[in-house]
Amino acid sequence: MLTFTLRRLLTAIPTLLLISLVIFLLVDLAPGSPLSDVPLTVPPEVRQKMLEAMGADQPVLVRYLLWLKQFFWIEPLYGIDAILGTDFAQGAQRIISWQSKMPVMDTIGERLPQTLTVVGTAYLIGVLIALPIGIYSAYRQYSWFDQAGTFFAMAGFSVPTFFTGNILILIFAVNLGWFPTIYDTNLEVVDWASFKEMLAQMALPVMVLALFNAAEISRYTRSSVLENLGQDYVRTARAKGMGEGKVVLKHVLRNSLIPVVTVIALGLPTVFGGAIVTEQIFKINGIGAMLIGAINVSDLPTVQTVTFIFAVLIVMFNLIADILYGILDPRIRYD
Amino acid sequence: MTDTSIKIEKVRGPWADVWAQFRKHKGAMAALVMLGALAVVCLLGPFVWRIDPNFIESDTVKMFKMRNQGPSFAHPLGTDQLGRDMLARMMFGGRISLAVGMVAMLVAIFIGTTVGVLAGYFRRIDGLLMRLTDLFLALPLLPLLLVMIFLFRDPISGVLGPRLGTFLLIVMAIGLTSWMQAARVVRGEVLALKEREFVLAARSIGTPSRRIITRHILPNVLSPVLVAATLGIAAAIITESVLSFLGLGFPPDFPTWGRLLYDGIAEIRTYPERVVWPGLAISLTVLSVNYIGDGLRDALDPRIRGR
Numbered sequence: 001m002l003t004f005t006l007r008r009l010l011t012a013i014p015t016l017l018l019i020s021l022v023i024f025l026l027v028d029l030a031p032g033s034p035l036s037d038v039p040l041t042v043p044p045e046v047r048q049k050m051l052e053a054m055g056a057d058q059p060v061l062v063r064y065l066l067w068l069k070q071f072f073w074i075e076p077l078y079g080i081d082a083i084l085g086t087d088f089a090q091g092a093q094r095i096i097s098w099q100s101k102m103p104v105m106d107t108i109g110e111r112l113p114q115t116l117t118v119v120g121t122a123y124l125i126g127v128l129i130a131l132p133i134g135i136y137s138a139y140r141q142y143s144w145f146d147q148a149g150t151f152f153a154m155a156g157f158s159v160p161t162f163f164t165g166n167i168l169i170l171i172f173a174v175n176l177g178w179f180p181t182i183y184d185t186n187l188e189v190v191d192w193a194s195f196k197e198m199l200a201q202m203a204l205p206v207m208v209l210a211l212f213n214a215a216e217i218s219r220y221t222r223s224s225v226l227e228n229l230g231q232d233y234v235r236t237a238r239a240k241g242m243g244e245g246k247v248v249l250k251h252v253l254r255n256s257l258i259p260v261v262t263v264i265a266l267g268l269p270t271v272f273g274g275a276i277v278t279e280q281i282f283k284i285n286g287i288g289a290m291l292i293g294a295i296n297v298s299d300l301p302t303v304q305t306v307t308f309i310f311a312v313l314i315v316m317f318n319l320i321a322d323i324l325y326g327i328l329d330p331r332i333r334y335d
Numbered sequence: 336m337t338d339t340s341i342k343i344e345k346v347r348g349p350w351a352d353v354w355a356q357f358r359k360h361k362g363a364m365a366a367l368v369m370l371g372a373l374a375v376v377c378l379l380g381p382f383v384w385r386i387d388p389n390f391i392e393s394d395t396v397k398m399f400k401m402r403n404q405g406p407s408f409a410h411p412l413g414t415d416q417l418g419r420d421m422l423a424r425m426m427f428g429g430r431i432s433l434a435v436g437m438v439a440m441l442v443a444i445f446i447g448t449t450v451g452v453l454a455g456y457f458r459r460i461d462g463l464l465m466r467l468t469d470l471f472l473a474l475p476l477l478p479l480l481l482v483m484i485f486l487f488r489d490p491i492s493g494v495l496g497p498r499l500g501t502f503l504l505i506v507m508a509i510g511l512t513s514w515m516q517a518a519r520v521v522r523g524e525v526l527a528l529k530e531r532e533f534v535l536a537a538r539s540i541g542t543p544s545r546r547i548i549t550r551h552i553l554p555n556v557l558s559p560v561l562v563a564a565t566l567g568i569a570a571a572i573i574t575e576s577v578l579s580f581l582g583l584g585f586p587p588d589f590p591t592w593g594r595l596l597y598d599g600i601a602e603i604r605t606y607p608e609r610v611v612w613p614g615l616a617i618s619l620t621v622l623s624v625n626y627i628g629d630g631l632r633d634a635l636d637p638r639i640r641g642r
Contacts, residue, residue, distance in 0.1 A: 018470055027482060151362075154629075158622035160573055162580045163614035166600065170607050273477035277577055291478055292581060295485045303482055310475030318473060 001326065008322050012315050019311045020071075024064050027304050067301075070095045071308065075105050099299040107302070108287060108309065115286035118183075119275045122206040126213030127264060133214070134221025134260075139248060141226060149218060156215025161274055165208045165281040172204060179203050183284040205282045209274060213267065220263045224256040231255075258328045265321035269314035356634040363630020366623035373620055377429030386420040388427040389588050412612060416602065424595060425612060432572055432591040432617070435506055436624075439571035442510025444517055444564045451521025452548055452556070456529060465522070468515050476512045480574070483508045484583045498589045505578065505585070509571050517563040524556045558635035565628035569621045576617050592617045 042050075058066075074094060081087060094103040137146040173181040179200050189195050228234065229252055237247045276288030283289075287306060294302035347355075358364060404414040412421035454464035484504060492500035528534060529552075537547050576593025578584040585594045592613040599609030 015470060015473055019474060022470075022474065023479070026479065027486070154622060154625055155618075158569065158625050159618040160576055160580075160614070160621070162577065163596065163610075163618060166603060166610055167614070170603060170610075174604055269475070273475070276477055277580065280581060291481070295481055295583075298485075307475055307478045307482060310478050311473065314473050314475060
């Protein structure tokens with residue numbers, strides 16, 4: 001198991017490096033200057049100095065390596081310093097946003113918790129809805145419940161989130177006035193009243209994302225349970241006189257959850273993508289909104305770093321899915 | 336011995352079998368009708384409903400009177416914030432949305448099938464191509480799409496004009512980021528097909544690889560490719576509308592359904608129908624296409640077909 005994990009970890013490193021190169025080059029080779037929002041009245045020699053100060057006049061390779069060093073070495077050092085109060089970084093140059101002139105990582109640190117709260121809750125609720133639906137539709141295949149489940153799953157991943165989100169806002173926020181339309185990121189949960197407020201503002205975005213996730217996961221659960229229900233060990237368990245509940249929930253469920261667990265882990269990055277849209281609808285000040293904001297003012301360091309953070313998340317969850325599969329299914333390990 | 340009238344059942348081709356199985360899938364049939372209706376309205380509607388979707392009254396006083404009208408006989412879906420007819424715009428937008436879905440799917444399927452067949456057939460480049468596929472699967476696609484469109488929209492529009500430029504850019508960008516599933520499925524099929532007797536026989540009589548691929552491999556991977564293509568249309572339409580929703584899609588005088596929805600968001604409280612119509616159109620189209628894909632998968636699977 002240890003070698004299996006190590007092997008997977010080692011293959012993740014070149015993947016990440018290649019992705020970082022792709023992202024860097026794509027953003028870097030595109031036309032558009034970092035000074036495009038600086039007024040034209042600024043004289044050329046001052047512009048040149050501004051470019052030099054940003055480091056934007058260096059060759060591509062130098063800037064890429066510098067960016068890698070900043071991302072993988074200097075930024076973690078600052079992170080350690082911030083936690084332990086040490087001084088490893090010693091004032092080294094960090095990745096600076098061209099827009100706010102602040103370290104990009106600081107802004108990400110402020111924004112990421114917002115995204116994680118909403119996305120995490122939504123995913124958890126989505127899984128909790130999806131599993132029972134998937135199991136029961138498989139157990140009663142072709143029943144009306146299964147048909148309805150199929151339809152809702154189909155509708156769930158066919159109706160785009162920006163449409164459901166806006167319809168929900170229209171119904172529950174504008175017409176009924178139950179929930180606020182805008183997510184207030186400054187709200188801190190200190191007492192019962194603010195907790196209720198938090199729940200109210202999270203309800204709509206979480207509902208939108210959870211429905212979308214539940215649709216996909218319930219389909220996977222259904223097909224996985226269906227496959228296992230036909231296996232010989234199920235017949236054996238029934239022949240032993242075991243109760244249906246025990247057969248399904250203990251024997252079948254355990255085996256059929258193996259692929260589902262990996263699907264859940266693999267699906268998380270897509271959810272972050274979906275969060276970009278949801279954040280836009282509900283005006284959540286998260287990492288997706290940060291990306292869109294940075295794109296609109298061509299703040300390249302922020303765009304590169306945030307995109308790369310998304311890539312790191314994807315590779316990380318792929319890794320987790322692989323390792324989980326290895327733990328849950330011993331057959332995989334010895335490939 | 337005079338009249339041995341043996342009833343010979345009409346021989347059915349493989350596609351007739353597929354169609355017979357497809358017709359048993361009620362959801363898929365309903366979806367086919369729905370999609371057909373939507374497509375006919377979008378494609379033929381403008382010949383009946385002859386209002387220019389981009390017509391703005393040049394007389395300012397008249398234009399102000401035309402703005403934000405509710406449904407009427409002159410404008411069944413009302414007018415938008417500039418007095419343009421919504422029904423005409425919906426049909427115009429539908430054409431572009433469907434075109435984006437189809438062309439982006441074709442790009443994705445072309446790349447996916449090529450990579451899949453090459454990787455499955457030639458062992459030497461298999462490892463390299465599959466690494467490439469894995470790399471693409473690990474890319475954060477939506478952020479990258481946004482960055483690509485944002486960075487390249489203006490230069491390409493400058494060369495090809497805003498309409499064709501945006502169309503080509505979005506279609507290529509979506510195609511380039513969604514071929515991986517098709518490649519994986521095709522590779523798996525090709526790996527299995529390569530060891531089958533008919534391919535070995537073809538090779539033993541000296542058929543060159545190129546002809547084995549075009550004559551024997553490609554026709555046999557058609558069914559997974561068809562399913563992937565159908566689902567690809569749905570995915571492409573959704574992706575395009577997401578891009579439009581985030582403000583990085585088509586220009587307003589060349590709208591897709593996604594763009595129309597995006598334009599309606601600003602005034603959703605006063606005129607919710609301007610969000611509902613395009614949203615409904617996107618949802619129904621994608622739902623239909625997904626159902627058709629589901630039905631096709633069942634119909635093309637010989638294990639299910641006999642039942």
